[in-house]
Amino acid sequence: MNWLLVALGAMVGAPLRYLTDRAVQSRHDSLFPWGTFVVNVTGCLILGLLTGASAADAHLRLLLGTGLCGALTTYSTFSYETLRLTETGAGLYAAANAVASVTAGLGAAFAGVSLARAVGA
Template identity: 75%
Template sequence: MNWLVVVAGGMIGAPLRYLTDRAVQSRHDSVLPWGTFAVNVVGCLVLGILTGAAHVAPDLRLFLGTGFCGALTTYSTFSYETLRLTEAGAGLYAAVNAVGSVLAGLGAAFAGVATGQALWP
């Protein structure tokens, strides 16, 4: 039955990723993939909060952590877009995207853990 909880979270996370990516990207006239950056950082923050919260029900962890965050975030698209930047001769942008995404994701995860611990000790 756990897989249904994961599917339910994924059914929300996947379309939200697509819609957020399109909305963010349409507001930026840049070669950088800001939509993917945004969903990945938000997913890291949500998963960090979930991790920091001490007493979260297992079903909520499956729903939010595995289903929602798993569908919202996208390592494969991040990798693909970084590769495409490199192939297009935008190596500096590719490096900025890679380093910035990793640092922002880690920062969001750490901030999320601290927030989860503060709000739900």
């Protein structure tokens, strides 16, 4: 049963990542990987909300946390895009991507936990 919840969440998260990434990136004429940045920060916020919600049971955590957020966020693409920026001589963009992604991701996770606790979820 647990694997099914993870698979169902991933079935939503993976296409959501792809579609969001393409929609965001198409609106920016920049080397910076805005699409990946947005999906990763959004996933961190969702996971933070879920973590801070005391009412979230184990099944919901598997569905949304492991399945949805696991497929929505993408450390491998973040790493690849940062490496490609470095290789193409866009070192400043690569450094900005690394620093901004980690900082914003952690900030979003902490904000999600705090928000969930504040509303008593």
